[in-house]
Amino acid sequence: VVRLPTDVRLHDLDSIRKGLPDQLSVQLYDYIDSTNSAMLRRHEVRRHSQAGAANHLILTEFQSAGRGRRGKVWLGDYGRNIAMTLGIELQTNLNALGGLSSVVGLALLQALELEGVHAQLKWPNDVWVKEQKLAGILVELVPTKTGTLAVVGIGINADLTNAQASKIDQSVTSLRRLGASISRDDLVVAVCTSLLENFDVYSRDGFAPFLEAFDSAHCLQDQAATLVLGRESQEGIVRGVDITGGLRFEQNGVTRVVSSGEVSLRPAAREEPQ
Numbered sequence: 001v002v003r004l005p006t007d008v009r010l011h012d013l014d015s016i017r018k019g020l021p022d023q024l025s026v027q028l029y030d031y032i033d034s035t036n037s038a039m040l041r042r043h044e045v046r047r048h049s050q051a052g053a054a055n056h057l058i059l060t061e062f063q064s065a066g067r068g069r070r071g072k073v074w075l076g077d078y079g080r081n082i083a084m085t086l087g088i089e090l091q092t093n094l095n096a097l098g099g100l101s102s103v104v105g106l107a108l109l110q111a112l113e114l115e116g117v118h119a120q121l122k123w124p125n126d127v128w129v130k131e132q133k134l135a136g137i138l139v140e141l142v143p144t145k146t147g148t149l150a151v152v153g154i155g156i157n158a159d160l161t162n163a164q165a166s167k168i169d170q171s172v173t174s175l176r177r178l179g180a181s182i183s184r185d186d187l188v189v190a191v192c193t194s195l196l197e198n199f200d201v202y203s204r205d206g207f208a209p210f211l212e213a214f215d216s217a218h219c220l221q222d223q224a225a226t227l228v229l230g231r232e233s234q235e236g237i238v239r240g241v242d243i244t245g246g247l248r249f250e251q252n253g254v255t256r257v258v259s260s261g262e263v264s265l266r267p268a269a270r271e272e273p274q
Helices: 013-019 035-046 100-113 184-205 208-217
Strands: 025-029 056-060 082-090 120-122 126-129 132-143 148-156 224-229 232-241 247-251 254-258 263-267
Touching: 013 025, 013 184, 025 035, 035 056, 035 082, 035 132, 035 148, 056 184, 082 184, 100 120, 100 126, 100 132, 100 148, 100 184, 100 208, 120 208, 148 184, 184 208, 208 232, 224 247
Parallel strands: 025 056
Antiparallel strands: 056 082, 082 148, 120 126, 126 132, 132 148, 224 232, 224 263, 232 247, 247 254
16 A cells, blocks of 8 residues: 655646646646656657647656756656656757746746745756755757657645655755745646747747746846866856846856856856955
8 A cells, every 4th residue: 555645735636737728638646757858759759740749738747757957857746746748849959049947037026026035047957945955957859851859847846745855965955845836737837838938939030039037037146156167276256147038157357158068057156254
């Protein structure tokens, strides 16, 4: 006999479907390796079918191999957090999709703001609250005959247990710790709604309309930061993002643009008081 803790509420698929636009189909898994991997498999199998990965949402109660950027693993508890991937078809060449992760991040902030959660972005794909990670984004792009399939993976710490948090190699928080009472189902609907709105603007006008919003929401804007490229670390000042979504990083008065790739950004180390 398996019993769930009394404070765990599993996703209600019917409730989620009722809140989403008719164009989106939804799959809910009890257990899966990764929602992004599942979406990529779906695309591969159904690439010639109308019921492919575009306009499709995959949710799971638990990921055994949730993926983040740079090969990192996304950890979570069964039935407590949000692990979702949305497939969106863009009529644009893959090389012209700069800033897409930032557009997704802004959609997350918009959805959270409606619930009274004031968060910030950390380039290129994290959502932070007071220097603690609340959510992460993994966008994977697949060329298609008509453009590009964006596989948009999102992980949100809705209710992270202390045991699970202790396994994560950085400071994290959760919606529960922040006092937010929104249900996981309602947040999934809110996030999807914001994503579709942002993607509509992005597909029409590109990243330009989002530049100012990202800089305003970036937790390290105009602050000293450390850029980590492999084993090398560089100190500088964050000066926003450019039209490609690359980071404008100033060193010794010279500003260059850094693409996300295998790069990590963190606040500069603070000097301890004497």
